[in-house]
Amino acid sequence: MSFELETAPADAGTLRRVAIDPVSRVEGHGKVTILLDEHNKVHQVRLHIVEFRGFERFIQGRPYWEVPVMVQRLCGICPVSHHLAASKALDLIVGATRVTPTADKMRRLMHYGQILQSHALHFFHLSSPDLLFGFDSEVGRRNIVGVAEKYPEIAKKGILLRKYGQEVIRLTAGKRVHGTGAVPGGVNRSLSADERKDLLKDAYQMIAWSREAVHIIKELHQQNPALYDHFGSFRSNFMGMVAPDGSLDLYHGVLRAKDADGSILFDQVDYQTYDRLITEEVKPWSYMKFPYFTAMGPEHGWYKVGPLARVQNCDSIPTPFAEHERLEFVAYAGGKPLHATLAYHWARMVEMLFAAETIKELLQDDDLSGTELMTSGERRREGVGVIEAPRGTLFHHYQVGDDDLVTMANLIVSTTHNNQAMNTAVREVARQYLDGKEITEGLLNHIEVAIRAYDPCLSCATHALGKMPLEVTLVDAEGTELDRKYKA
Amino acid sequence: MNDSFMLDGEEIPFTPGQTVMQAAAAAGKYIPHLCWHPDFAAHGSCKLCTVKIGGRFATSCTVRAAAGQEVENRTDELDARRRTLLQLLFVEGNHFCPSCEKSGDCALQATAYEMGMLTPHFDHFYPDRPVDASHPEVLLEFNRCILCELCVRASREVDGKNVFALAGRGTKSHLIVNSESGRLADTDFAATDRAAEVCPVGVILKKRVGFAVPIGARTYDLQPISAAGGDGTTGRAGDTSAPRKTEAG
Structure with missing residues (x-):
């Protein structure tokens, strides 16, 4: 299945695709290629994510209890997501169909700590420079250091929000990055009363700052609806996990999808059956697969995941603010789903507030200090674990042999779900801003802004500096390379 | 009759027949080691316990203590040589501490920390050593073997089973299992054997308990190996593989 602008028409003849070898086979690298005709009209735009993920292969033959610790090494930004999704899948392998209340709440706390730190990092460190200074503002200042100079209070709150989330992770997982807190069947520790008290002390401040963050992005939307509502906007389906009662739950629940008009496509789906729901299409020009709802086919069945999908997919959010x-x-969206790419930021900040409030509520729960950490039951050979990671729905699926070694693993990560959506966003931006024009750094950043709104995993490796290694090549009708910009 | 020798300027008493290592361990002094264990005959193969006695190198686990000896142990020169030995051990096997369940309880890792080893320095061998998961209770993860032969000795001398042996020569040396198939399940090995708990690294592992001990409560989270292993019996990774009660639970 090919989409408009995905592949230049065959009769264009003189157009030529310039293949740029992957910069590196690690996360954190992407490239965009654009083909133009003699009038500089855009004929083809592709976002290539050069993501190499050998994990499915090299955890085969490893003992299952090692998996939650090993697979989280996929990422240094949201390792907790992989740690927990794997643990949930392996709960089923050890027969822990329901973990203890202490284990459930410790994992939830770890996860919402992760949501808080990841969303804060993305909004303040990575995106706020674009949003506060403008997409084509002076490039030397368009970074977190520039924000810290011009808006020191905003930068400080962003950094401290992230720090708090990291602290929640450290106390639940043992380390800020790549801990071992969750194990198949439960967790390996609970929190002392003092640890809860220490965290709770700052929880109210985090809620207040999260509310301010929502207001910042909301005001930006309201001040410039022409930009925020239309930049890279396109219609698509949404998918995400909700609690059985339809409220937002990022740790556990059932799958729900809506179409572009907001009508339910499916609901209350047990994620153990995800392989009947989703098909992954392989395209020759990308290392990343293109998932779609099997029942709808590749043309109509692709979807968005992540904050924009989740906030509009649920019926309610169980925390008041x-x-x-x-x-x-x-209300702003007017009763229909909002498809604006930049609305991801607004939805993300609503979720950050939800995470901050949830952390506070969990810390007041004595189950967090319980002593029943693990459980087990009848051994199974197969399990699927799903979690709503900061970037979207994350699937982990394992089969384990009688000798305890993993025989099969399949992961569908959030960024993969958003593959078609990100490509479409980049094409929309190219159509809106590039047609017939010469590449400038500002234009290049418009494309980055669209990609960045999804908070894709490809930016993981260089997250802290807010820069994605990104390559844009402009080729004329003769196949001559007109311009090339590279940012690393 | 008690006598004494000097270890890094401190007087250490000994009884006749004791090795320098035994006397030091009894006095609570740490001499780095991997293949030595107080319950087994000295092996003298890892060379980490090499000290200088009267200016000459000697493996402290095999040399007898003698009155008036001047023994150098934790000098910069000796620790630098120990660091090199550790680097060789790390590159000869496949040691991925980040996903290893023995991390924090591993004598190799803890000794490397103690010696200030920051890089592997040498090119990795990346040997191909498939795991043996055939036994219902115990996993053999050969990638981490340092050829200390503690399991060989424990199985032979304590368990009376001869389950393990080293085969091959030089860089091809490797741990094997004494059964026709070469699989642990086809031996009379039991999870309660002494050999099951003596491994200083992450080769012989009780199944399904990995990562049950949280970060912060593992052997060498609590104290460095120089303190934990000072008396030669406590804090050895082999003694800690059983799941322990957590701080909170």
Whole structure:
């Protein structure tokens, strides 16, 4: 299945695709290629994510209890997501169909700590420079250091929000990055009363700052609706996990999808059956697969995941401030789903507020200090674990042999779900801003802004500096390379 | 009759027949080691316990203590040589501490920390050593073997089973299992054997308990190996593989 602008028409003849070898086979690298005709009209735009993920292969033959610790090494930004999705899948292998309340709440706390730190990092460190200074503002200042100079309070709050999330992770997982807190069947520790008290002390400040963050992005939307509502906007389906009652739950629940008009496509789906729901299409020009809802086919069945999908997919948010903000978001959208690429930021900040409020509520729960950490039951050979990671729905699927070694693993990560959506966003931006023009750094950044809104995993490796290694090549009708910009 | 020798300027008493290592361990002094264990005959193969006695190198686990000896142990020169030995051990096997369940309980890792080893320095061998998961209770992860032969000795001398042996020569040396198929499941090995708990690294592992001990509560999270292993019996990774009660639980 090919989409408009995905592949230049065969009769264009003189157009030529310039293949740029992958910069590196690690996450954190991407490239965009654009083909133009003699009038500089855009004929083809592709976002290539050069993501190499050998994990499915090299955890085969490893003992299952090693998996949650090993697979989280996929990423240094949201390792908790992989740690927990793997643990949930392996709970089923050890027969722990329901973990203890202490284990459930410790894992939830770890996860919402992760949501808080990841969303704060993305909004303040990576995206706020674009949003506060403008997409084509002076490049030397368009970074977190520039934000810290011009808006020191905003930068400081962003850094401290992230720090708090990291602290929640450290106390639940043992380390800020790549801990070992969750194990198949439960967790390996709980929190002492003092640890809860220490965290709770700052929780209210985090809620207050998260509310301010929602207001920052909401005001930006309201001040410039022409840009925020239309930049890279396109219609698509949404998918995400919700609690069985339809409220937002990022740790556990059932799958729900809506179409572009907001009508339910499916609901209350047990994620153990995900392989009947989703097919992954392989395209020759990308290392990353293109998933779609099997029943709808590749042309109509692709979808968005992540904050924009989740906030509009759920019926409510179970914490008061975040629910208030969700209602405002829904009201702004006017009763129909908002498909604006930049609305991802708004939805992400609503979720950050939800995470901050949830952390506070969990810390007040004595189950966090419980002593029943692990459980087990009848051994199984197969399990699927799903979690709503900061970037979207994350699937982990394992089969384990009688000798305890993993025989099969399949992961569908959030960025993969968004592959078609990100490509479409980049094409929309190219159509809106590039047609017939010469490449400038500002234009290049427009494309980055669209990709960045999805908070894709490809930016993981260089997250801290807010720069994606990105290559844009402009080729004329003769196949001559007109211009090339590379940022690393 | 008690006598004494000097270890890094400190007087260490010994009884006749004791090795320098035994006397030092009894006095609570740490001499780095991997293949030595107080319950087994000295092996003298890892060379980490090499000290200088009267200016000459000697493996402290095999040399007898003698009155008036001047023994150098934790000098910069000796620790630098130990660091090199550790680097060789790390590159000869496949040691991926980040996903190893023995991390924090591993004598090799803890000794490397103690010696200030920051890089592997040498090119990795990346040997191909498939795991043996055939036994229902115990996993053999050969990638981490340092050829200390503690399991060989324990199985032979304590368990009376001869389950393990070293085969091959030089860089091809490797741990094997004494059964026709070469699989652990086809031996009379049991999870309760002494050999099951003596491995200082992550080769012989009780199944399904990995990572049950949280970060912060593992052997060498609590104290460095120089303190934990000072008396030669406590804090050895082999003694800690059983799941322990956590701080909170």
